[in-house]
Each structure stands twice: as C-alpha cells, then as structure tokens.
Amino acid sequence: MSVDLPVHVSLAGQTVSVLRELVLTGEIAAGERVNEVGVSQRLGISRGPLREAIRHLASEGLLVLTPNRGARVPQLTPEEVRALFELRTALECAAAALAAQRRTEEDLVKMRGAVIRARTGLTTGEFPYRLDLAFHQALMDAARSPLIAEQVRLVQQRVILLRASIEVAFSHEQASIDDHEELITAIDARAGDRAAEIMSRHLDRVRDQLLT
Known part of the structure; x- marks a missing residue:
C-alpha cells in the first residue's frame, strides 16, 4: 500500500x-x-x-x-530508560516552572483545550501519543524557552517509541490527563515549584509504567 x-x-x-x-x-x-x-x-x-x-x-x-x-529501531534497556527519564524530568520540570512564570491566558486556553481533546480521545480511540504531545507542546509554548523545547521534543520522541511497543492501561491514560489538569491549575496560579513537583510525579509514574 x-x-x-x-x-x-x-x-x-x-x-x-x-x-x-x-x-x-x-x-x-x-x-x-x-x-x-x-x-x-x-x-x-x-x-x-x-x-x-x-x-x-x-x-x-x-x-x-x-x-x-x-x-x-532501538530497544532500550531498563538502565537506558531510567537515564532517559532523568533527562526528561530535568528538562520538563524546568519548563513547567518557567510556564508558571511566563504563561498568558491564551496559553492556558491551549492547555485546557488539549486536556479536553485528550479526554474525548480516550473514548474515540484517537492515537494517544498525539494527544499527549499536544498538551506538552502547549506547556512548552507557555515556557517560552526554545532550547529546552527542542531537547524535550527529542526526548519525548524516544519515550513515544517505547510506548509504541507496549499496551498502555486505560487507567494510566486517565491518570496522565488528571496530572495535566493539576499542572494547569498550578501554572494558572503561577506556582512554579508546585508545577515542577507535579511534573516530576507525572514523569515518575510514566517511567514506572514503561519499566513494568
């Protein structure tokens, strides 16, 4: 074809x-x-x-x-997965804190829209990685740090590659969307430390899901 x-x-x-x-x-x-x-x-x-x-x-x-x-296509060892998430956590926690400082109302609208589409996607079967990326991209846009955003894009791709080879539980997808909503609340309140903490917890759970 x-x-x-x-x-x-x-x-x-x-x-x-x-x-x-x-x-x-x-x-x-x-x-x-x-x-x-x-x-x-x-x-x-x-x-x-x-x-x-x-x-x-x-x-x-x-x-x-x-x-x-x-x-x-590479297959990562558990040690490589942990190392990948160490990098992703450092980058995205920094981005979440920056987003809390720099976000605009338009940024919040984009992030909320991405969450709404993700919840709809859980019922329609839309390919989940695109929905997840849409939220994280909106957060990167709010952070206004192009260098961090480019490195995050490269790391996220490798995480998506891992997720393509496993079946992700529905409950895990729901929990990820809940995390995204918490992130929006912290970013809306300009609570940078809180946003970074939520992002760290979110990525720890994604890492553990992949390792399991």
Missing part, C-alpha cells in the same frame, strides 16, 4: 515525517530493521531520500545505524 506524502514541504522533509510516523506508531517495531526496498516502494520514492531520512532519524535517536546491516 502506498502512502501519500504531504506536498507543502521538500521531498526530504516529507520522507523524514512519514518515516518518523512509521517508527513512532510502532508500524516499524522496536528491534525491527528498516526494509529500505519495501518502505521506498510504499512511499513511491527512490532509496536516496529514504537513506537521508534514516540518517536524520538516527541523529535523533529513533534509529540505530549498523555498518553493512542497515538501520533498526
């Missing part, structure tokens, strides 16, 4: 976006090699742009390149 590429960006950018989606949704599963022939035929492109996309995703940690063996 072919996949339609978006037309508003370059071929290289389109290929990166589509390949990233295949990886993050688990369609190319953890530990699986990227079948260059199959993927290039599916996307209707030559292997040149695909290899560029593979190198790009490897630079983001979403693929691992091995000489003479091609690219595969």
